[in-house]
């Protein structure tokens with residue numbers, strides 16, 4: 263198996279999804295659609311951005327063994343479908359996925375030599391705050407996500423193999439491509 267999983271971690275709003283979507287759309291990395299019990303945001307499509315399910319459906323999938331890991335973040339469950347991820351690795355894909363810290367640890371333990379953790383961090387807290395507002399975050403979500411931001415930054419820095427400061431987006435994209443090239447010996 264020569265596939266590789268690049269896991270993006272970091273606080274909410276740091277730009278993990280934006281970076282991942284860019285490389286997915288350019289055909290440079292494989293997307294795994296994960297499961298969540300939250301509702302879609304405006305512009306999100308079921309099956310493309312997430313598999314949106316009820317807590318009951320999520321629980322059933324987890325207990326049937328369909329999810330490799332599950333993580334409770336910001337009052338919501340998230341989980342990775344095991345079949346899709348194993349298939350992608352067996353097909354030698356370069357997978358790029360955004361995850362919470364606990365999920366990243368689980369994947370690293372399972373595929374230590376085939377996974378790389380990349381922390382995506384904002385240039386400063388003010389910019390992060392503004393990006394969350396620009397994304398149209400609700401007062402409730404802001405109250406849940408913002409207070410844990412600094413702890414997420416600290417823990418992400420400790421866990422990651424690489425760090426990207428997502429200031430100017432084109433630069434952050436170039437850095438991510440460089441990391442993937444280094445780890446896989448593929449020129450992106």
Ligand SMILES: Nc1ncnc2c1ncn2[C@@H]1O[C@H](COP(=O)(O)OP(=O)(O)OP(=O)(O)O)[C@@H](O)[C@H]1O
Pocket residue numbers: 272273274275276277278279280281360393394396397428429430431434
């Ligand atoms: N370099 C950048 N410059 C300006 N805006 C950016 C940049 N990167 C991302 N954004 C914007 O910031 C917002 C948050 O980005 P994104 O949704 O990708 O964050 P995230 O890390 O995936 O968050 P979450 O963990 O909540 O899923 C989005 O509106 C996105 O368009």
Ligand SMILES: Nc1nc2c(ncn2[C@@H]2O[C@H](COP(=O)(O)O)[C@@H](O)[C@H]2O)c(=O)[nH]1
Pocket residue numbers: 270272273274278296297300331332333335340341342343360361362363364365366
């Ligand atoms: N451990 C996992 N974390 C996941 C998964 N899918 C997404 N996530 C992470 O959840 C937060 C919040 O996402 P949002 O879309 O509600 O803003 C973010 O950090 C994602 O990376 C997963 O399958 N497992």
